[in-house]
Amino acid sequence: MAEQRGRSAYNVSNALQRVAITGGTHGNELNGVFLVKEFQRNAQELKERYPSFEIELHLTNAAAIAVNRRYVDEDLNRCFMAGDLADDAKLATLERVRARELDALLGPKGSETPRTDFIIDLHNSTSNTGVTICCHPNDQFALQVAAHLITRYAPQVEVQACPPISIALWGKEEAPFLPSISRSGITFEVGPVSHGTVVASLYQHTKDMVFEILSYLQVHSSFFTSGSPTAQQYQQKRVEIPVFVRYANVGYPRFAASGEVKGFISPQLQGIRELAGGPALPLDTVVFVDEASSLTLADVLFPESIEAKQALNCLVSFAAATGEQPQHTAALELFALFVNEAAYWEKDVAFVVTTKRLVAVDILYLI
Ligand SMILES: [Zn+2]
Numbered sequence: 001m002a003e004q005r006g007r008s009a010y011n012v013s014n015a016l017q018r019v020a021i022t023g024g025t026h027g028n029e030l031n032g033v034f035l036v037k038e039f040q041r042n043a044q045e046l047k048e049r050y051p052s053f054e055i056e057l058h059l060t061n062a063a064a065i066a067v068n069r070r071y072v073d074e075d076l077n078r079c080f081m082a083g084d085l086a087d088d089a090k091l092a093t094l095e096r097v098r099a100r101e102l103d104a105l106l107g108p109k110g111s112e113t114p115r116t117d118f119i120i121d122l123h124n125s126t127s128n129t130g131v132t133i134c135c136h137p138n139d140q141f142a143l144q145v146a147a148h149l150i151t152r153y154a155p156q157v158e159v160q161a162c163p164p165i166s167i168a169l170w171g172k173e174e175a176p177f178l179p180s181i182s183r184s185g186i187t188f189e190v191g192p193v194s195h196g197t198v199v200a201s202l203y204q205h206t207k208d209m210v211f212e213i214l215s216y217l218q219v220h221s222s223f224f225t226s227g228s229p230t231a232q233q234y235q236q237k238r239v240e241i242p243v244f245v246r247y248a249n250v251g252y253p254r255f256a257a258s259g260e261v262k263g264f265i266s267p268q269l270q271g272i273r274e275l276a277g278g279p280a281l282p283l284d285t286v287v288f289v290d291e292a293s294s295l296t297l298a299d300v301l302f303p304e305s306i307e308a309k310q311a312l313n314c315l316v317s318f319a320a321a322t323g324e325q326p327q328h329t330a331a332l333e334l335f336a337l338f339v340n341e342a343a344y345w346e347k348d349v350a351f352v353v354t355t356k357r358l359v360a361v362d363i364l365y366l367i
Pocket of ligand 1: 026029123
């Protein structure tokens, strides 16, 4: 039910009316906080530069920003499930109350006519994510925006003038994230940035890319306005882009008796470039080390397996289980995401394993 409502809400086939840029959904991720403040200081300029739609600028968790913490009571960016937003019994925390306010301001979630057509929610990660755009797999418009960004910045990425750009898909089920209350939207993640700090280069790249996204949204809006010259200047073009799909969350190794963490991210994995910017990880990659031993990727993904061959067979089974065309294991490369992400220690996620696949997306392209 919720997924169906979400799916219809993701359809953006015409002009956009209102776009929101949000920061501080996690109060200690200062990249977005300071960028939204800068945009607020220059709101008039922004309005003149992008006249096709209204742009709203919101610091979404002011209480958490004030104390320079991810959240006050609980993670705001997990509070946007439709059922929770409608449940009065869930209003016990500061973030639940705030989620409902934001849903009224920018949603409501699942509505055919939400107040905002697109949300860019600005985050940063302590891991080496480069620029990672996260969105719902059914959100074709968000995929289009992300595909445009990848295409547009490919030359700069090539010469390392900007960080690699990746797309990480949320799960197919309903998402609890802020951008899901809008018609379409993305979580814009950049890293590595320590909590409570700003990295100037990534801040500047984020600003440039937000402008590029707004320009694309403006082209999209004009393209669907009859009589607009944009319709003569642009055409739709199909591009194939890589997307990364979550395969497994990997928790830290722990002592059986006490439950205390006993193994840490290995030097081989620490700081590795993630997703599109990084290498595919062989199954014999050492991912954890402790005082006496080490664990490989195969060990943590397939603890019941002793032989790597068995692990490879598991990957083939996974391909079959997901209903994809039978493919040999080379097509199921594994990539790391959120390695040693500081905010995920409390969630017991040491890193996320993803697989890469290609999707076809129609983007607007200057003739
Ligand atoms: Zn965040």
